[in-house]
Amino acid sequence: MADDKDNAEAILSEVHKKISDAFDLFDHEFNKTVDVREIGTIIRSLGCFPSEVELHDVITEAEDEEPMGYIRFERFLPVMTRVLMERKFRPITEDLLLQAFEVLDQQNKGYLEAEELTKYMTLEGEPFTQEEMEEMLSAALDPEKNVIAYKDFVSMMVIDDAQ
Amino acid sequence: MGCGNTKPNQLQLKKSERGHLSVPAATAMRSALLIQRWYRQYVARLEMRRRCTWNIFQSIEYAGEQDQIKLYNFFAYLMDHFTPASSERNLISHIFRDNDLLRDIEWERYFNYKNIEIPDDYCGPHLTFPLTTCIVTELVEAFRNKQQLHSRYVLQLLGETWKLLRLLPNINHVSTCHSKEITICGDLHGHLEDLLLIFYKNGLPSMETSYVFNGDYVDRGKNSIEILLILFAFLLLYPNDVYLNRGNHEDHMVNLRYGFTKEVLGKYRLHGKKILKLLQKIFSWLPLATVIDQKVLIVHGGISDTTDLSIIAKMDRHRYVSSLKPPKHRRFLAKSKVCDDDSDVEDAGAVGSVERRRVFSLTHSSPSASLHRSMQQRRSLQSSSGVEEELQEQRRQAGLSVEHQSVCSETELTQAVEADAEEWKQLVDLLWSDPMTLDGCVPNEVRGGGCYWGPDVTEDVLNRHHLHLLIRSHECKQEGYEFCHSRRVLTIFSASNYYEEGSNRGAYIRLGPDLIPHVIQYQATRTTRDLTLRQSVGRTERSALRALREQFFAHKSDLMSVFQQYDPDNTGLISLKDWAVAMETVLHLALPWRVLRSQLVNSTQDGMLDYHSWFRELDITEPNKELAHTNVLETLYKHHSNLETIFRIIDTDNSGLISFEEFRQTWKLLSSHLKMEISDEAIVDLAHSIDFNHDGSIDINEFMEAFRLVDSTHHDMGNSMIKAPS
Numbered sequence: 044m045a046d047d048k049d050n051a052e053a054i055l056s057e058v059h060k061k062i063s064d065a066f067d068l069f070d071h072e073f074n075k076t077v078d079v080r081e082i083g084t085i086i087r088s089l090g091c092f093p094s095e096v097e098l099h100d101v102i103t104e105a106e107d108e109e110p111m112g113y114i115r116f117e118r119f120l121p122v123m124t125r126v127l128m129e130r131k132f133r134p135i136t137e138d139l140l141l142q143a144f145e146v147l148d149q150q151n152k153g154y155l156e157a158e159e160l161t162k163y164m165t166l167e168g169e170p171f172t173q174e175e176m177e178e179m180l181s182a183a184l185d186p187e188k189n190v191i192a193y194k195d196f197v198s199m200m201v202i203d204d205a206q
Numbered sequence: 207m208g209c210g211n212t213k214p215n216q217l218q219l220k221k222s223e224r225g226h227l228s229v230p231a232a233t234a235m236r237s238a239l240l241i242q243r244w245y246r247q248y249v250a251r252l253e254m255r256r257r258c259t260w261n262i263f264q265s266i267e268y269a270g271e272q273d274q275i276k277l278y279n280f281f282a283y284l285m286d287h288f289t290p291a292s293s294e295r296n297l298i299s300h301i302f303r304d305n306d307l308l309r310d311i312e313w314e315r316y317f318n319y320k321n322i323e324i325p326d327d328y329c330g331p332h333l334t335f336p337l338t339t340c341i342v343t344e345l346v347e348a349f350r351n352k353q354q355l356h357s358r359y360v361l362q363l364l365g366e367t368w369k370l371l372r373l374l375p376n377i378n379h380v381s382t383c384h385s386k387e388i389t390i391c392g393d394l395h396g397h398l399e400d401l402l403l404i405f406y407k408n409g410l411p412s413m414e415t416s417y418v419f420n421g422d423y424v425d426r427g428k429n430s431i432e433i434l435l436i437l438f439a440f441l442l443l444y445p446n447d448v449y450l451n452r453g454n455h456e457d458h459m460v461n462l463r464y465g466f467t468k469e470v471l472g473k474y475r476l477h478g479k480k481i482l483k484l485l486q487k488i489f490s491w492l493p494l495a496t497v498i499d500q501k502v503l504i505v506h507g508g509i510s511d512t513t514d515l516s517i518i519a520k521m522d523r524h525r526y527v528s529s530l531k532p533p534k535h536r537r538f539l540a541k542s543k544v545c546d547d548d549s550d551v552e553d554a555g556a557v558g559s560v561e562r563r564r565v566f567s568l569t570h571s572s573p574s575a576s577l578h579r580s581m582q583q584r585r586s587l588q589s590s591s592g593v594e595e596e597l598q599e600q601r602r603q604a605g606l607s608v609e610h611q612s613v614c615s616e617t618e619l620t621q622a623v624e625a626d627a628e629e630w631k632q633l634v635d636l637l638w639s640d641p642m643t644l645d646g647c648v649p650n651e652v653r654g655g656g657c658y659w660g661p662d663v664t665e666d667v668l669n670r671h672h673l674h675l676l677i678r679s680h681e682c683k684q685e686g687y688e689f690c691h692s693r694r695v696l697t698i699f700s701a702s703n704y705y706e707e708g709s710n711r712g713a714y715i716r717l718g719p720d721l722i723p724h725v726i727q728y729q730a731t732r733t734t735r736d737l738t739l740r741q742s743v744g745r746t747e748r749s750a751l752r753a754l755r756e757q758f759f760a761h762k763s764d765l766m767s768v769f770q771q772y773d774p775d776n777t778g779l780i781s782l783k784d785w786a787v788a789m790e791t792v793l794h795l796a797l798p799w800r801v802l803r804s805q806l807v808n809s810t811q812d813g814m815l816d817y818h819s820w821f822r823e824l825d826i827t828e829p830n831k832e833l834a835h836t837n838v839l840e841t842l843y844k845h846h847s848n849l850e851t852i853f854r855i856i857d858t859d860n861s862g863l864i865s866f867e868e869f870r871q872t873w874k875l876l877s878s879h880l881k882m883e884i885s886d887e888a889i890v891d892l893a894h895s896i897d898f899n900h901d902g903s904i905d906i907n908e909f910m911e912a913f914r915l916v917d918s919t920h921h922d923m924g925n926s927m928i929k930a931p932s
Contacts, residue, residue, distance in 0.1 A: 053783075057783055060800055061801075064800040064801050067798055068798050084250040084254060087246065087251065088253075091247075092243050094239060094243050135244045140241065140244055142237075143241050144241065146229065146234075147237050147238075164242065167234050167238035167239075168235050169239060170242075175249070
C-alpha cells in the first residue's frame, strides 16, 4: 500500500513539474502569471487536443473571478493537473486524421483541391482564421497542381511531431 | 453533435449555402472539427519549440554576459587586494590602465595616419577629405563588395570622427520640422547585410533622410568595423542629419569577449591596435541619448526610477571609457574596504536550485555593500599575497557589512565621490536596462548591470521630462520590434537572424512630425522568407540544440557524477525525472528541461535513460584527442570565453602570442576565480602540447581553435590541429 502511495505521489509530482516547466516558458516576468492568450499553446504543448470550446472552458475555470487578462499558476495548476490525470482531450491518431480527410474527399481522388479544403476549414467546425489557413496551405499545398495530397501531408506532420 | 437539420449558426452553414460542398453537413463538420483540432495542436507544439529555442539562445547569451561581469568583478577585487609586488597584479593591471594620461595633442600624434603608405596594388576604396556623397556612396558599395578599407583611411576617418564627436552634447536634440521623417535603427551587431538592406529599403542618409542609430553597432557579426566606418562617414557628411547613440557594446571591455577586438586585429594586423585605441576614445565620446521634438527619447538600454536627463546632460561622458568600470577618481582616493560578498553567497546556494538571476549587479548593490565599493580604485591594505588567501578572506567576510578602515574626512571628497557614483549609475542604467511588466525598479541581475524598470517608472520618468515615448533597443525581438508599457515604450532591433538564420526579423522605425512610430520589418536572407513556419523553427532549433549540446560536453564530468549519484547500483540507467533534475543542478541554465527532454533524449526504456549511450549519442567529438589530461580539456572548454578574454588582455602587443609563463599565470588566475585545483604539472604539459611551433609561445587563435567543438561529421577539423602548423 505504501508503495502505491509513493508511486502515486511521484507521478503527481512529475505531472506538476511538467505543467510548471511549460507554464514557465511563457512566464516572461518570472512572477508565475501568463497572458491568457498563451494558455491554449501551453495546454496543447502538454499533449492535449482540446477544441476551441473546450479550451475556453478550461480558461474560464482557471481565470480569476475578475478576469485580468492573465492566468495565475496557482489556479492553473489544479485545473491542468486534473486535465492530465483524467486524460481529457485525447490525442488524435494518424488513422483518425486520415479518415477525416478521406471523408471530405468524397470522390476518392486521393487529394483535395485547395479551394475545397479552404472552404471546409474556414466555414465549418471551428473555422480557421485566414492566417491559420495560409499557414496550413503553405505546408500542405502542392503549388504546381494546387492540391493537397492529404495522405502525404498527414505522414509528414506525424513524423515532424515525433522528432 | 450529430443532428441533421440544424438551425443556422456561425459554426455551420445552411444546406443551401453549402453549395458545391457535397459531403453531408454533420459529417463535414465532424471532420473539419477534427482536422482543426489536430492542426491547432500541431501549431501549438511548433510554437512551444520555437519558444524553447529562443530561451536556449537567450539563456546562453545572458549566462555569457553574467560570466563576463563576474570575471570583471573578480579582477576588480584582486586589484584591490594584491600588494604592488605581486606578479599577478601586473597581469591584470593591464585592464585598468588609464587612457587619460596623454593629453589630446599627444593622442593626435599617436593616431597620425600620414606616414602610412598605400601600396600600389591596393584596390580598395579611397577616401579624400572633406567627404562627399560620391565618396561615401562608393565606400558603401565597396563594403557591399567585400572590400576592406586601408588602415590609413581608417585612422584618418576615425580621427575626423573623434574631432566631431567631441563637439557634440551628451544628448542629441532633433526636430522634425519641415515635415521631415526620421528613421530610427536598433542594434546592428556587425550585420552589414541588414544595414545595407535598410539603406536599400529606406534610402541612404541624406538631408532628406535623417537617421538615428541606437547603439550596439559591433560584436558578434562579421562586419562590425565596416558598419562603424559607414556610420561615421555619414555622420561626417551629414552632421545635422545623422545621430549616433552609444550602446553597451561600444565598450572595449565587452569587445574583448564578443568578437569586435578579434575582428579588428584580424583584419588590420599592423595597425589594429591603434585603431582599437582610437575607437576606445570614440566610443567614450558617443552621445548617450537622442530626443526628438522634446517628446521622444531614444536611448540604447532604457531608464531607471532615478533617471534624470539634466544630470546626463551635464556629465563628462568621455570619462566613462567602459561602462563596466567607473572612472578613476579625480582626487586622492579614500581608503575604505568593503566586501564583495554576495556573489559568493549566491553561488554557494545555487546548487540544487535553479534561479534565473544569480549575479550581483554592478551598480545596484544590496544595503550591505555600499556604493563606495563600485566607485574607486583602492590601495590595498592587506599584506597577504597569495590568491588563495585572498579568496579565503573574501569568503570569511561574506555577509558582513561595510567596514571602513580609515575614512577620509573631507566632506567634499565624499560628495564628489557620491556625485561620481550617481553619474555612473545614470549612464549604466541608460545603456543596460530592460523593461519588465511589473511595477517598480529592480537590479538587472540577469545582465549584471542596469535595472529592470516597470510601467510606473515609465510613466513617472516620461512625465517628469514631458516626454511621450521611449524608444530603445538592447533586446532581440522575434518580430524586430515590440511595444510595452501601454505602448509608451518601443523596442527596436535591427539585426535580423541574430541567433541563427530564421530566428528573428529586423525592423526600423519611421517617425514623422505626428510622432507616431511606423515600423518596417525585414529579414536579411531571401531564402528564410520562403521557409514555412515548420522549417524555420526546425533550423533555428537545430542550432540552439547544438549550442546546448556543447554545454553538456563542457559539463560532462559534473553531469556524470550527478547521474551516478542517482544510480547507486551502477546499472547505467537513470529515470527521466532524475535526468531533468541533474540538468538543472549542473548547468544553471533556467530552461524547461522536461519540455526539452523529447528533443534531447532519443531513446528510453520504460522511462529510464542509459546515460552513457546518451553522451555518445550527443555526437560530439572531442576536438583534440592527443591532448592529455582530458578533464583539464573539459574545464578549459567550459571557460574558454573567459580564457580568451584574459588572453587578449595580457597580450599587450596584440601579437596574438603569449608566453608560457603568461599562459601559466593566466590559468592560475582563472582557476582561483573558479575556485578549482589544477596542478601546475597538468598546465605545463598542456601548454607544451599546444605549442605546436615549439618556440615557447602559444598562438591564441590556434589555442582557441583547439577548443572549438565540432559535430562528428566535421571531425577532420579537429584532427587538423595535430598536423604541423603553417
